Amino acid sequence: MSANDHTQLWIFGKMKQLLIHTVLILAILLVVPTANSGVLPFDLTGFLDVSYGSIKFDSRDQETYKQQYSVNWSKTYFRNLRLRSNYFYSKYDVLQNSDNTAWKEEQRPTVGLTWSNKHFNLGSTASYKQDKSNSAILETNREDFSIYFKSLSEKYPKLTLRYYWDHIYNEELAAARNTKENKFQAELHESYKRSLFNYSFTRRKNNNQTNNVRTVQYQHSFQFRNTSHFKDSKLMLSTNYSFVHSAQTDTRPVAGSDFIFIPFSEALYKETASVLLDTLQRNPSLNDGNSENPAQPLINVGGTVINQNLGIDFGYPEDISAIYLYVDRFSDNTKDFHVYISSDNYNWSSYYTGPDVEFNEGYNRYEIVFPSVKTRYIKVVTSGISNFDPVLVTEIRALAEEQVDVDTKYNSSSHQLNVGSRYRLTDKFQSSLNVSFQHQSGRANDADRDNIYYALSSQYTQSEVVNHNFLWTQSYQLFNGAALDISSYTASYLLLLTPIQRLEFSFATNYQKDFIDYDENSNNLSFLLNTKGTPLTNLNFSGEVSYSKYNQFLGDDQFDTWNRRLTLDGKITRTLSMILGWSHRSTDTRSLDTTTTQTQYRASIRYRMTRTIFMRGSIQLNKNRTKYISEEFQLGWNPSTKLSLSGQVQSQDDDEMFKTTKYNAQANYKLRGSTNIFASYFINDLTEAGGEKTTSVRVGIRSSL
Known part of the structure; x- marks a missing residue:
């Protein structure tokens, strides 16, 4: 049989499948509105996505056939009992060079049961997922089952229980994958006035029969939160404590070297x-x-x-x-x-x-x-x-x-305490203080560390025009001798000015110092001036200037950076709007006595020619060591409420490195409801970027039922 005959038979077979599935879907389209209108005593929903595509590369041809279906059914019995089921099917076929066929198929049925009343919820879900393909390595089966219980009584702490079982395996090639896992989780939740308590326990067991590694993991978690108000709510105090402990044991057939998560x-x-x-x-x-x-x-x-x-x-x-x-x-x-x-x-x-x-x-x-x-x-x-x-x-x-070793054990724990306060001295002035302490121990010595964090902030509203904000932070990471300690502190100030309703200015300064083992590693001083406003009803602008002075002593990096930015956003007419942008960045590396600059120009336009035709385009130019231009243009036309057409061109051009161009045209026709027929034509030219040129056509039907 010739390659051309093989291609024709393949296409004929796929079109036959498409015809059968289309008839099935049309039948569902007729039934579903009836089900959702209340005539049928159950709920029925779903979706479909079926398409055929042809792709031409420089070195080969490729044809693809994609189909996805999903049907969801549910029904309530005795007011409290609800049954549900779902079936999902997906298949993707690829034919290359007229004789090399690859395919992947997935199907997943799911059933579920929920019993609800005012005292508790009880539910269970079971599913089976099968993946098949032309490669035995990719064939996997997945079986999973879960059950949960949740109490709803307001008189007692809320209890939640969950159990999950999962098995993933390959029937044809057991060495590819064969894992079993089960997990049990219990959670207790209680709130009293302004306090909250939460405790959870999890046990997970995983058996990887491919490499005969078994893992058992336990985790305990406890959390307490409290918020209190004093002095007519002028003073607010909050406390948050959490504790997490995990223990894991891995068992292997023999000791040796292995990759560990x-x-x-x-x-x-x-x-x-x-x-x-x-x-x-x-x-x-x-x-x-x-x-x-x-x-x-x-x-x-x-x-x-x-x-x-x-x-x-x-x-x-x-x-x-x-x-x-x-x-x-x-x-x-x-x-x-x-x-x-x-x-x-x-x-x-x-x-x-x-x-x-x-x-x-x-x-x-x-x-x-x-x-x-x-x-x-x-x-x-x-x-x-x-x-x-x-x-x-x-x-x-x-x-x-x-x-x-044959048996390897890992333990980790974490204690974290956060204490925060906020005090409103007057209607114009308030301050807040937050302190956080965390102790962590883990699988490696370097993971044993203490984290300490302080933050003090104040907000002062001088008038409707002037606002001040102050912030000071200090943090420590102490590794108890196992690694170098890290610390830093930051001081910042922000001034907001609103002289008139449509104009705003802001000035900010920030200073940060970082230390490694109490030796100064770096410092950074920065200033920022920003303004934005609406001088005209349909015109917005924003501008920004910033300066940063950075010194890294241990790495001997010192550089100064200037940033400037300006943006205009306006609606020129009722149908025409435009955005213009400019930014410039210059960096002086004092340690190397070099200067680098980067300038960017941006422009975008949106124009609605008629009620049904619109255009939009954008262009961006970056000037660094080379010129980089990015362009995008789009045209859309909706000749009717059911038919929409669009075309798009994208290009990226680096005058010394590469150039890429993409063309895309799409058509979409609405049959009824959310059912659409679509077609697309796509060209991706990467020949000047070391790639190849591809041309693709795709047609299909898509619907949410």
Whole structure:
């Protein structure tokens, strides 16, 4: 059979499936409105997403067929008993070069039962998830069961009990994955007047039959909070105490070297090309224990997406040998990652540019391994091109390579006490004082530390025009001789002026000193002047000038930085609006006697030509050592309430490095309700950036029922 015949048969088979599923969905479309209107004695909802696509690369052709369905059913019996069920089905087929077929299929039925009354809630859920593909390594089955109880009585402390059992395995290839886990959790909650008490206990047992490692973990947690008011509420006192203790035992067949998951304080993330000088932001969803659902905001590490900075803050210097990035779907080994380390989450240095990167198909994760390093902050930055897009990050984990015994035990505990007060001396003046003490002990000696923090702030409203704010903080991280102690203090002042209703000025100054083992490590003095206003009804402006003088003595880094920024935002006519922006940054590195500058110009426009046609565009020019231009233009047309058309062009041009261009056209037609037929045409030209040119067409139907 020729390649062309094979392609025709493949397409014919997919179109046949599409026809069958479309008939099924149309039947559901007719039934669901009837169910939701109350004619049927149950609730029925769902969604569908079916599409076919054709992609042409420079070196190969690819055709894809995607289908997703979900049906949800629920019914209430005897007023208190509610049954529910869900069935989800997804399949993704890929045909490359007319004869190489790859596919992945997922189906997940779920049933649940809830019994509710005024005294308690009792519920249970069971589900089965099956993933199949053309590769035996990717075939996994997941069975899970959970049951919970929650008391609702106001007379007694509220009790919550949960039990969860989970089994993930590969029937065809047991070495790929076979893990069993069960978890029990009990929580007691009580509030009395202005006080709150909470205690929880968790026991988790995991049996990894792939490597014969068994883990048993216990955790106790206690929290107490109280808030009191005195002197006609002029004085407020708050107290918060928490205690957490964890104990874990790992059992292995033999002793030896192994990668061990290690805890950390915060997960960090930012999409930025300034990999050496930039601050990553906290992202709790990257460290919430959920490796199934994508983190928020969505972090795509697939396709041509680069400069995704994913990091970890341990809270203290820690040894680390690997980072695991869990993703929501299958990917490949073509993506590259570079490793950077830092002591302050701003000044980053390249540590390792060629780590070993392996995509583990059994766990859907990138395993990034590098020589062990001791650092507080570490991050990996994406580069290169992946054949899969999108690939969304769900979780980040840290690992250390250690010599472990047959039975290895880890213990960690934390005591934290926060005491705060706020006193309103007059209607114009109030002050607050906050003191925090935390003692932590962990799996490593360096984790045994005391954190002490003080903060004193005052707010003075001199008049309706003038406001003053003062802040002083001091913090200590004491490692009791196991590591160098860290301390810092900050003093800041903020002045707010509002001379007229539409005009505001602010002036701020900040001074910070950091010490390592009581030797001054760095200091930073900064000033900022900001103004914003609305001189005309449809015109807004803002401007800012700031200066920072930074000295790092142990690293011999001294630099002065000036920042200037101006933004205009206005509505020129009823149908035309525009935003103009300019910023300039100059940095004098005194230790190297060098000066670097970066200037940015931004402009965006939005124009509604008619009631149904609109245009918008933006252009951004960055001038550093090179010129970088980013442009985006979009045209939209809604000829009717059911039909919408749009087109978009995006380009990025670095005059010495690369140039990329993207074209996108979309059409969407509304059949009824939330059911839509869509079509898209997409061109992505990466030939001048070391990649290739791709052209894709996709058509399909999408609906929420």
